[in-house]
Amino acid sequence: MNLHIRLEAAKNALNTLIKQPVATLMTVLALAIVLALPVGLFAALNNLQQLLGHWRDQAQISLFLHQGASAAEVQNLQALLERSTGVVSVRYVGKEAALTEFEHHAGMTAAIQTLGENPLPASFVVELNPLAQSPSALQTLVASWGQQPGVASAQSDLRWVARLQAILALGKRAVWILAGLLAVGAILVMGNTIRLHISQRRDEIDVASLVGATRAFIRRPFLYQGLFQGAVAGMIAWIIVAITVTVLQGPVERLAELYGTRFHLLGLNSGQGLILVAASALLGWLGSRLAVGRHLDHTFS
């Protein structure tokens, strides 16, 4: 296929869009809003995951050691913990340190002193990223640590991790369904727009067909129209999400401060933005293809 034919079709498509600025703008804005909704929700989910990442210290596992655990066992265990998947940090709490911590937190200095000797075992405090593995994998991991030489018991509460992951999975699934429905909506919007363009240019299509235009020749300008409008709609959707993130940034930061933490909302990065533009262009192209295909089936039948 000659490049100049494609360029001519692209020029033709651009001219058609520019000649009808209001109609083009309305179509592009409608598409952009349709796209901005699921993309905004994806961004919200990403931010939620980021936020939960900040709370990873809540997924804390305590491995209590036998009173007689040897130094080698302790060292081997520490090495094993540090190279395990999802482990953010490993902290060794010796018997004395445990006692000091206990006294400090529980205010039971007098009671401990009556025992005569320190009853608290040494332990490892392991911080896990709750989202690094599935809940069952985390359970298995913690159970295997409990079987290691020198470990007396492992204490963990991973049920909240399971709940968290289930909520996130539900959110993701809901966003995908919404995105799928809205993608169909975007295709229909574009298909309807192109159908109108086709009816406006019916005479041209009929004459072109009479003088020997192929389906591809007739179809091409409409496909470019869909592609261009889809791409522009994707860019506008990207801008809408960026503006929304900017507007929410201040209130979110103030809310985070009230919880004694810092949080910065994330929009789409350039890679995600480009994927959005490409996907949107593809949806525009698909909508056009469906509309023009149906028309050409009629013209060429």
Added chain:
Amino acid sequence: MIEFINVTKHYPGRHHVLREVNLHLHKGEMALLTGPSGAGKSTLLKLLLRLEDVSRGTLMVNGIDVSTLGRRHIPAYRRRIGVVFQDHKLLMDRDVFSNVALTLQVGGLTGRQIQSRVRAALEKVGLGDRAQDLPAVLSGGEQQRVGIARAIVHTPEILLADEPTGNLDNSLSTEILDLFRDFHHHGATVLVATHDQSQVNRLGLPVFHLEQGRLHTPEEDKA
């Protein structure tokens, strides 16, 4: 060469538009197709353009069996034919140049080739200075000449015309039909459907006469 062999065309639930038509037009020949309204002239041309399918029989054009031509091959086949309509079928929102250029764009020519060929075609039909005008500002005769320029710009092997002088007065009809004859002199096979008896008499060309879907050939007329 155009060859209709026992060609019949009928529409479901309707009468036969063409019955057992046999027509032979040799390469480089020019002939007229006459007959009253509804005789089947336009249908015969539509079959030639493959706008309609043959119901029965065989239609050969320059060695191509048009009656069985696959849909994929129809555009390429049509690009070998030029066609002129009574209602011109011009695009009213495009200037004269763009109307004529459409045939060449469809054929995949470059901008430079299109420029020179369209200019030459417009010169040929006497509209060299009207390239930038919109069809709406042209007279009926000028619009028809734009239609002819569009039909001949790619120098087709065959030129078909369906009542090209239907809306024109006698002197304009003479001009238009003389353009077809000029093109025929350059080697094209030309078939013109007309009901203008004065032009038929003036041109003295072979005549195929259609009457109620049946064709009367020049040979039959001589007999």
